[in-house]
Amino acid sequence: MHELALMEAVRCLAEEQIAQAGASRIHGYKLRIGSLSGVDPEALRLAFAVVMANGCSDGAELKLEVVDSLCFCPHCRHDFAPCDVIHACPQCGLLSSQLLQGQELELVALEVS
Incomplete structure (x- = not known):
């Protein structure tokens, strides 16, 4: 389950951000994931619960925004x-390889104190 490794990376990024901001606690995460990103939202939620169980993110809330794919011809x-x-x-009817959105995996916002 690569969602566990992805969530570990998100946690590390978030901890870097709160250290820079002088905060000590993360109350919420907002992530944007594309429908073609290869990330399963439910597996990501499960990984979030495991990875954030201890430390400065214990009890934090996860908000996911799933972005539908969009192509350009x-x-x-x-x-x-x-x-x-x-x-x-x-x-x-022509084929297009220009994907405008749908592959995102972004940490959009953190709620900290």
């Missing part, structure tokens, strides 16, 4: 939500 200049692993433009 350079031929007809149309943005579209892909329906399959092959990203065919619904307007002109």
Whole structure:
């Protein structure tokens, strides 16, 4: 389960941020994950509970924002939500490899004190 390693990395990043801010406690995390990121939201929640069980994040809340995928067709200049692993433009039918969003894994905000 790579979500455990991802959550460890998020915890380390958050601890660096609170040290720089002079805070001592993390009450909440907000993460943005893309629908094509390969991250399972439920597995990430489980990993969060395990990784944050002790230390400055004990009892912290996790808020997840799942970002739907969005492609761009350079031929007809149309943005579209892909329906399959092959990203065919619904307007002109050509394939597009230009993914505008959907692969995110971002720490958006921390709630600290």
